[in-house]
Amino acid sequence: MKFHHKFAGMFGYDLIKIKKNHLTLESHLVNLFKTLDINCVLDVGGNVGQYAMMLRKTGYEGRIISFEPVSETFKILSEHAKDDPAWDVYNFALGEKDEEKVINVTASSDFSSFLDPSDYAKDAYAGSSKILEKETVKIKTLDDCVNEIIPDITASNIHLKLDTQGYDLQVVKGASDTLPFIKSLQSEVSVTPVYDETPDYIESIVAYRALGFEVTGMYPVSRDRMSQILIEFDCVMRSS
DSSP states (O other): OOHHHHHHHHTTOOOOOOOOTTSSHHHHHHHHHHHHTOOEEEEESOTTSHHHHHHHHHTOOSEEEEEOOOHHHHHHHHHHHTTOTTEEEESSEEOSSSEEEEEEEESSGGGOBSSOBOHHHHHHTTTTTOEEEEEEEEEEOHHHHHHHHOTTGGGOOEEEEEOSSSOHHHHHHTOTTTGGGEEEEEEEEESSOSBTTOOBHHHHHHHHHHTTEEEEEEEEEEEOTTTOOEEEEEEEEEEO
């Protein structure tokens, strides 16, 4: 037994060697993007640009296209993207069909959703999930707008990031013709519903698998402080 194991044992601990490749979502995406040669990221539910800025910090230099429907949030997103020539932003949502729809604009912008907050959210996130106003926004399908936003789609290996507060599956339903170019996706799935009518995480994963995607990683986003039960996690998948 090596000294450091003996030393740890003196205090009642043991040392376990773990691989460092995929300890975080960020490190996993670096590996996955390299494996799949990802050169275009569709950031659906861009909010103020947190995800895109995270990717830039990990070294990703390819194209990023962010979608954010809420007007005030979009202004901040645009400001963050303005000096990045490979980062485009669009002020509409993606969904199952082209339409206009009312979105709940909440106290914390990352809770804004087409769905109403659940009783759990009202209790656990009373301040953040409070609806301040409602805004009518445009929704387009990815299939209808993809040739406009990605003219060179046949040369694109796309990573589809979905964080639409309970609306992820609707986005995928409007992207059937684009799916062959989507090599990987990331969806924030729900274990403890934060919104009414949110698909269960099992339902979501089954739906993605039926489209030919397999899980490569699961990363907790939030958990209940008292019970420690997961609320949401990021599910990363790749085409099989």
